[in-house]
Amino acid sequence: MMRILIMLFTMLPVVLGAASVVLFTKTAFFRAHRSPVDGGKMLGGERIFGDHKTWIGMLAYLVFCTAAQLLVGLFSRALGLEAYNQMYSLHQNTIPYNLMIGALFGLSYALFELPNSFLKRRMHIPPSAHAGGLRGAFFFILDQIDSLIGCAIVIGIFSDARFPALVQYVILGAAVHIAVNLLLVALHARKSL
Numbered sequence: 577m578m579r580i581l582i583m584l585f586t587m588l589p590v591v592l593g594a595a596s597v598v599l600f601t602k603t604a605f606f607r608a609h610r611s612p613v614d615g616g617k618m619l620g621g622e623r624i625f626g627d628h629k630t631w632i633g634m635l636a637y638l639v640f641c642t643a644a645q646l647l648v649g650l651f652s653r654a655l656g657l658e659a660y661n662q663m664y665s666l667h668q669n670t671i672p673y674n675l676m677i678g679a680l681f682g683l684s685y686a687l688f689e690l691p692n693s694f695l696k697r698r699m700h701i702p703p704s705a706h707a708g709g710l711r712g713a714f715f716f717i718l719d720q721i722d723s724l725i726g727c728a729i730v731i732g733i734f735s736d737a738r739f740p741a742l743v744q745y746v747i748l749g750a751a752v753h754i755a756v757n758l759l760l761v762a763l764h765a766r767k768s769l
Contacts, residue, residue: 583748586662586735589648590681590727590749593641595756599765600636613690625693628703638682645678646671665736677734684726692722704767717750724749 600606609632614624648661649669658664667673693703696715701707707715727749728742737745760766 580748582660582662583741583745584752585648585657585660586731587727587745587749587752589641589644589678590685590724591752591756592644592648593637593678593682594685594723594753595760596640596644597633597636598760600640601633602765606632606636620698622697622700624697625690626697626703629690629693634683634686637686638679641682641685642675642678645681646674649674662731662735662737667734677730680730680734681727684730685723688723688726692718706768720750720753721746724753 610627610630611632612623612625612627613629613631613634614626617624645663649671652658652661652664653669658669661669663677692715695718696703699707699711701711701715706712724746728745731737731745732739732742754769757766757769761769
């Protein structure tokens with residue numbers, strides 16, 4: 577149980593950052609500054625990534641995950657909780673370190689969503705749509721873990737976590753991702769799981 581709590585605390589900046597981005601996408605500022613990463617370009621008759629992967633969204637992941645990591649670091653130091661955050665297993669809890677880790681979490685979260693979007697466009701699945709059958713199940717799982725794989729790589733590089741623990745981070749992160757999505761749907765901040 578303690579291991580799960582440590583993992584959840586370690587992933588808290590990612591969870592807070594990603595949830596903040598979902599809320600940010602509902603703002604007029606976001607809508608006014610949407611510019612697709614793929615610039616509207618097509619490949620094989622389909623958009624490369626689609627309208628839902630935007631530069632402002634990528635920047636938002638970077639900003640919100642960085643802010644969340646910084647706040648978690650300050651909170652951890654103030655309450656003496658650094659031993660319960662794996663990001664401090666090899667490195668000291670400093671402002672520059674937290675800024676770097678937060679930025680890497682945000683960047684990896686955003687970048688690791690792109691291959692999934694690319695695959696969906698090649699399979700003619702529109703953004704935010706769900707496919708049926710086995711293909712739908714595959715993409716549902718991929719939607720939950722794509723970004724977490726990127727974040728697990730950051731955790732693996734900067735902490736003492738090894739491969740089995742990184743797999744656990746992805747699995748636990750997927751469960752948290754689903755739980756947060758359910759909450760956001762209940763709050764009408766998200767349309768579907």
